[in-house]
Amino acid sequence: MQDKPFTDVSTAATPRHVREESSRPVFVLTIVSHPTPPRAGERLVLGTLASGHAVAMSRVGPDFVLPGATLGMPLADTFISRKPLLFDSTGPDRVRLRVEEGGTQVLVGDQPLVGAREFGPQELREGVPLVLAGRVVLLLHQSLPFAPSAAGDLGMVGHGQSTRRVREDVLRVADLKVPVLIRGETGSGKELVARAIHQRSTRRQGPFVSVNLGAIPKELAAAELFGAKKGAYTGSTQEREGFFRAAHGGTLFLDEVGEAPAEIQGLLLRALETGEVYPVGGTAPVTVDTRLITATDADLEARIVQGTFKAPLLHRLAGYDIQVPPLRERREDIGVLFHHFAREELQSLGETHGLESLAAQGAPWLPAALAVRLVRFSWPGNIRQLRNLTRQIIIGSRGQGALQATPRIEQELAASGPPPAGRAPEPAPAPAPPAAEEPEATRRKPSEVSDAELLEALRTSAWDLKAAAQRLGITRPSLYVLIDRSPSLRTAGDLSAEEIARCFRECKGDLDAMARRLEVSKRGLQRRVRELGLGPS
CATH class of the missing domain: 2.60.200.20 (Tumour Suppressor Smad4)
Incomplete structure (x- = not known):
């Protein structure tokens, strides 16, 4: 930013x-x-x-x-x-x-x-x-009132109080050696905050290594993070350095740390406590000087209760905790963010005259009705979604005097947002009874969910884990635990490369169809598809 x-x-x-x-x-x-x-x-x-x-x-x-x-x-x-x-x-x-x-x-x-x-x-x-x-x-x-500082913007667009609070947190912790845990919804800019910490730290001349832990197959995670000796496992034809050693003297950023398998959690805890890592197949520890910054969109405390995340690891990761706000909580920044992304997109298209040459008394380049819809939208995908939507609007408006949204974008913006301001609030209607074929589940214990019921809910929800969790009346972290423990279910990490590639060809890259056929979550399957280089669906 x-x-x-x-x-x-x-x-x-x-x-x-x-x-x-x-x-x-x-x-x-x-x-x-x-x-x-x-x-x-x-x-x-x-x-x-x-x-x-x-x-x-x-x-x-x-x-x-x-x-x-x-x-x-x-x-x-x-x-x-x-x-x-x-x-x-x-x-x-x-x-x-x-x-x-x-x-x-x-x-x-x-x-x-x-x-x-x-x-x-x-x-x-x-x-x-x-x-x-x-x-x-x-x-x-x-x-909150704005108090200027000479420290700069740290690469972040926006002036809202929540954005300023994140900048303050970055400055407080940047020059320290403590690990940092960055929390926030997907697409809210957690990696940007990690880079800002690195750039303001004494390690700024060292490497910044960014890793999405959730995208690494669990059977390869130890070798990817801590390195491996030649011949340590099948297909290991040369020594692997590992991300910890690659970031020596600098910063290692691990995104989606909540997805770390149990054995990796233990190794991460040891690395934080001793400053040493054991390469896979090695017998001697290797000392590393690496600052660890992690990020998650998961409720780690809930996962500790569920038994899928180690409490000691959370305490070590959160030497300092930074909360990145969702875009819907910083609506005052939406206009400047949209303008920033629009300018970047116009420059990439070679239309550098773009925004600066528009006549002040001409028709508004960003129509008021579209600007209002941007402000009202709830932005479930946060800044990443805003950047993508800005790109689509800019490209779809080429050759036009003003920006215009396609019917699909109009539908997307209308799909989620608060009730229009200015109307008198209407009394809330009495809740209708849930449909018989799709009862609304009440919150219950995961132990009450049978394996057959779990499979039926996943199939009915087309392997949308959020929808399946709502149908079963349990939290998503609880659903992950049930899937891991189920004797009849697989995860995307359990699939072979050949099985994924064959299904990709037969389904013509349709991830929804692949998830239904392979009976795994779409999100996990998408990661495996990227890892195998099969291209976007």
Whole structure:
């Protein structure tokens, strides 16, 4: 990621009362979309609302400023009226927006605002999209005050308080020798955080080795991580260095550490405690000077309860714990992230004039309706999904004057999102009884699930493990345990290369069909397909 400075972690020279005041949330307007696209991310702090003073905003003022910058400018769009919109506070965590007759047309999401509208705590925490004159999209939300620092952005785009908190964590731990555990949903940028730690550490001149532990077949994991002597196992025709030794003097990043088999967990624990590794087939330990950073999207504490993860290993891995927020919790960054990825994609297409040359008074390059849908979407795939969707929109809009989403993308964006802001909340309907053929399972113990019931649930769910776990009424970690212990089920790691290759040809690379035929999880099968170089499905 990219962009501006962030909160300074040093508070020693700051008076206590000032620190306490600066830690109180304030109301902020952040630009999501503007006819001048690079203005995404600029913000106006409505700081006077806390003291009972209203803020008047029009096209001529006040100034919107990038966090950390000293100079800014008003919205300056001639389609926005000089007659101001008025923001005031009706309580410590409530904001009211008033629109005067004949002033700027305002939509709250996709609903016209007439007169006044009050926004409560939950809406402000999630962020309220405001569309001005059909051209400028602002997000009204709460944030901690921005305290500039000279430390830089650490390669991360965004100015939201959760993004700044991650930067602070990176600075706190970067120069230490302790292992770091990075937690966060898939696609949220955990490897980017690991690289930032490495680049700010004393090991920055050493190697940074990144390994997806979940993609390594469990029978090869020990050799891949710790090395192997020649002839240590069938097919071992030369000595293997291993990732720990490859990262000597630098940093080893292990993603999906929650997927480590039990025997690998024990070896990782020994390596952390002694600084030594035993190559497979070797009799003498090898000393390594490698800092270990791990990442997971799994609930390791739950896996400890289930008996699939060792508690001592978690305690050693989490010398310092960093939580990377999902994108839905940093919606104020979506506009600047979209602009960043769009600029990268345009440069890769050779269209370098791209965003910077657009006329400020022309039609908005990012239509307001599309910007609102981007802000409202729940982003289950996080930043990785946003990058991919941005690429598709850019490529699908080549030759057009403005961006446009294909019907498929429109459907995807409409599939997951909060209810439209601006509508009066409707009473929740009474829950309908579940369909007889598909009863909603209540939470129960894994020991209550029979092997036959487990197999039936997996087949009915087309080997979608999340859906199968919900059907059985157990957690996904519990489902993994049941699959591992089942005498009648295999995992993707149990399949031979020949069996996978044959099924890949017969199913023409359709992973869903392959998962149903081979009766293994699609996610695990996808890893094996990549490892075997069979290409994308």
